[in-house]
Amino acid sequence: MERADLILTDISYILTMDENLTEYKDADIAIKDKKIVAIGKDIKNRYYGKTIVCKGKIALPGLINTHTHAAMTLLRGYGSDNPLKVWLEEYIWPVEGKFVSYDFVKDGTKIAVYEMLRNGITTFVDMYFYENAVADVINEIGIRGVLSTGILDFPTPGAKTPDEGIEKTISFIKEYSGEFVYPAIGPHAPYTCSPETLKKCMDVAEKYDIIFHIHVSETEFEVETIKEKYGKTPVEHLDSVGVLNDRVLAAHMVHPTEREIEILAEKDVKVSHCPESNLKLASGVAPVPEMLKAGVTVSVGTDGTASNDDLDIIGEVSTAAKLHKGISKDPTVINAKQALLMATREGAKALRMYDKLGSLEAGKIADIILIDASQPHLNPLFDPYTQIVHSSKGSDVDTVLIGGEIKVLNKNVIALSKDEILEIAENWKRKISES
Ligand SMILES: [Zn+2]
Missing domain, CATH: 2.30.40.10 (Urease, subunit C, domain 1)
Incomplete structure (x- = not known):
């Protein structure tokens, strides 16, 4: 024995x-x-x-949640049912501008981690601000996080310039990499980051061997903006900038063309499919069966709770399976095994961690x-x-x-007190409501 x-x-x-x-x-x-x-x-x-x-x-x-903004639990249900532009400009951004701080992110992440653990999520990918607060929470609790600070070409709660965001990411990599924290770099999206910013981010990703986490092709607005500005679709644009490879984790990918799907497969770009957020924000439905057919690694993410509004990966794959059957009018697509693979093995592959996670093996x-x-x-x-x-x-x-x-x-x-979580949520509800 x-x-x-x-x-x-x-x-x-x-x-x-x-x-x-x-x-x-x-x-x-x-x-x-x-x-x-x-x-x-x-x-x-x-x-x-x-x-x-x-x-x-x-x-x-x-279970592996490959795209979220954990601290946005504090904005769960806030400004719901509005058009995307109104929701962002009149609800989300003003509150974020006023409140996002180390304490906001720490408290919001605690609520998120409680919910994710309860729902069987053991690894999540985050993009937000004050990722040091996220790291402090997850080191205390012992859940795995692939953490990226959102980098944009305009001032954010985390940095005044994209270069400052990149510098903060480099410091974060040096200070926080460990058993539970896996730093990533987070250029927000092709329409909020210039080609120069994207290239600098990829240089950091290559140098430190980390994930390049980005939103791509989430809305028709984004596709039209990129076409107008660069004369190309978002994936073609990223390809021409030279930032597509196997370390790219592209969240959403709702509107790729056939040619873009071919590029994703060729460059081994990983996709985080976020069906419930895409439905709730009326962004559309990602062509997941087509991407899988082309050989693209498709994992699954909840996105932030402000647009979902929960952190339940089992619910997410259930939605994905039914949605794609309905859209394709083919009940054989996204069978139950494929759906669960998105939340396990394919999630680990998307994070380049399949040698360690994603399946039960000695x-x-x-x-x-x-x-x-x-x-x-x-x-x-x-x-x-x-x-x-x-x-x-x-x-x-x-x-x-x-x-x-x-x-x-x-x-x-076991790791967190439910009473403490409810108290945190109530305190922030009061502050945000009174603002
Ligand atoms: Zn997102």
Whole structure:
């Protein structure tokens, strides 16, 4: 017998989400030194140590949210149902201009992290301001974040110029890279960043070997603006600037042409599909089946809660699956396995972290979630993939492990106090309402 730090036994289904989509029934996972050391049948007979019996549970890799603005939980539901321009100019930007600070971002991120953990998200990609506040929260809680400061050609709450934003990113990389914080660079979008800014950002991404996180082709307005200014579509424009490669994570990608999809596949650009935000802001529907057919890596993101309005990746892939079936009038597109892959394996690939995360395999980091399948609304259980995507919600996540550490147990977030979260939310609601 070998010693393990934690053994999950009698798991009803283990969906590894590995290259072969290996599945186990009534099997075990042993964890040691933050990693999975063994997975499969009768592992419990080979290892001893702290044990959790997981009958009636489905194990999956920790879910990966590849695009959000965590601190925007403080603006959840604020100015909803307005046209995009009115929503931004009369609601979101004035509040951000007045309030965004280290404390705003720290408090908003705490609410977001509570919700993400509760919904089984173990890694998220952020773009906002004061990413040092986001980093401080996630280091305290122990959730993984790929963090980028939004860089724009005009003054932001984080920096007066794009060069200052880039300098802050470089300092952030040096100070914060670690077990939970993976810095990225965040040029906001092709219509808010000049070719010079984009090139400088890519130089930093290459030099420090990090992700280049950008919004691309989110709205028709953006597409028309780029066409007018550069005579090209957004992806063609980015290609001509020389900033497309396998480290680019492009959020949204709602309006690509056939030629743009070909370029995305050729350059191995990764896409973060954010269907609920695109629906709520009436931006359109990304051609995900076409991108997948062309071989593009498509992951999934919630976007900020001001335009979603939750941080539930299971809900997001459920929406994605149904949406693309409806739009294509083909019920076979985005099947349940494909939908769950977007939230696991493909998410890890999008972050260039698939060697460590995104599937349950011996040697990988023990970011594992257990879904409680012993509930009436998930039974009878013919197919666990379908049941997770179409019958369950984030709230059915029962247990969350990050690096083998328990963060959620019996549907309770251990790392944060719910009362503290509600108090933070109430305080900010008062301040924003009175402004
Ligand atoms: Zn966004």
